[in-house]
Amino acid sequence: MLIIYGNQELWESLGPDVMAKEFEAFGKFNKKFYDTGELLGAYGNADAAATRLVQLTDGQPVGSDGPFLETREYLASWYLIDVDSEARALEIAAELPSAKYRPVEVWPILHEASRETGADMGVV
Numbered sequence: 001m002l003i004i005y006g007n008q009e010l011w012e013s014l015g016p017d018v019m020a021k022e023f024e025a026f027g028k029f030n031k032k033f034y035d036t037g038e039l040l041g042a043y044g045n046a047d048a049a050a051t052r053l054v055q056l057t058d059g060q061p062v063g064s065d066g067p068f069l070e071t072r073e074y075l076a077s078w079y080l081i082d083v084d085s086e087a088r089a090l091e092i093a094a095e096l097p098s099a100k101y102r103p104v105e106v107w108p109i110l111h112e113a114s115r116e117t118g119a120d121m122g123v124v
Contacts, residue, residue: 001080001107002079002081002096003104004075004076004078004098004105005074005076005105006098007114008047008102009015010101013046026097026098027099030096032095038082038088040080040082042078042080043079045076054078062088079096086106086108089106
């Protein structure tokens with residue numbers, strides 16, 4: 001999984017022309033790696049201000065504003081990839097257009113739940 005962090009201040013600092021070029025670059029990145037079969041999904045998250053927290057209180061779900069981050073950055077986007085090696089994951093991460101602005105985190109996926117039973121299938 002590739003993770004991009006950002007914040008509204010960063011995106012706004014780029015200006016509309018640069019952002020348009022970045023969105024185009026992300027589209028090309030997505031197409032390239034969907035075509036190779038290595039990109040399983042690309043997901044962009046809303047601004048942190050739109051996030052809600054859910055907690056059980058007396059057995060009932062209660063929603064509240066959130067998250068309560070200690071940082072100015074938030075999880076902006078994530079990509080699910082399927083590659084043969086860590087080296088390949090790092091190569092793909094380096095091609096993300098946002099890598100020139102912020103580091104990209106590369107996280108191995110260790111477990112997957114079965115679509116049929118929901119049970120954890122163990123180490124992937």
